[in-house]
Every structure is written in structure tokens, then in C-alpha cells.
Amino acid sequence: MKPTTAATDKIAIGLSAMCTIHCLALPLVLALVPSMAALGLDNEAFHLWMVLAVIPTSVYALTMGCKQHKRYRVVVLGGAGLGLLATAVLLGESAGELGEKLLTVAGASLVAFGHLWNYRLCQQPSDCACPTSSNG
Secondary structure, eight states: OOHHHHHHHHHHHHHHHHHHHHHHHHHHHHHHOGGGGGGOOSSHHHHHHHHHHHHHHHHHHHHHHHHHHOOHHHHHHHHHHHHHHHHHHHHGGGGHHHHHHHHHHHHHHHHHHHHHHHHHHHHSOOOOOOOOOOOO
């Protein structure tokens, strides 16, 4: 596995976790500490920027991993997650607060699981029937 693919999987998992934490914890934090609202973290721009960061990262890592392990279900799982995240951003609050949260959490979870699966598959030795070099 290329080090950049492993790092990209880890970055995408981290971004998905940040997205989920933002979606679930931020309303509680804003209710407990109203001065945090001044930071502007409770707007649609945050979701847009997160999706714009996650899409290229995920596409790169998942496709590079798929070239190595040939498990296309990983790309389908990650792609479904990206689709849900994009839908949450496109629909925004018109889906309702609960609908937007459900789409975001489900999408971020699918993306994270896709990257975790991709990372683990890429860590396994390849099934290549190529002769191995031995010095003995």
C-alpha cells in the first residue's frame, strides 16, 4: 500500500468523525455555551466545506485502494456515504433538522467504514502469484 493512500484513508476517517461530532455535539455545546455561536460553526458553510474536503480525499483513497485489492464493494460503500453527505448539503435545512442530521451521520459513518475497510484490505498481503525473491 502506498503511504499516501494509507494517510488519505486516515484523513478521510478523521474528517468523517469531525463531521459526525459537529452534527451531534455542536447543538449541545451551543446550548450550554451560547458565546460559541459567535464562531459561526452552526451554519451550512461548515457542511459544504467538509464535503468539499471529503469528496476528493475519499475518491482518491478508495479508488487507489480498489486498484490494489479489487474489492469494489468498498468503493460502493464509500460512494453511498458520499452521496448521503452531498444530499444533506444540497437539501440543507429543507430536509428538516432531524433529516439533515440523519443524512449526515449515516453518510459520515458509511464513508468512515468504507475507509476503514479499505485501509485494512490494503494492509493485507496481496494475492499476487508472482514469484517472491528469496536470498536463501
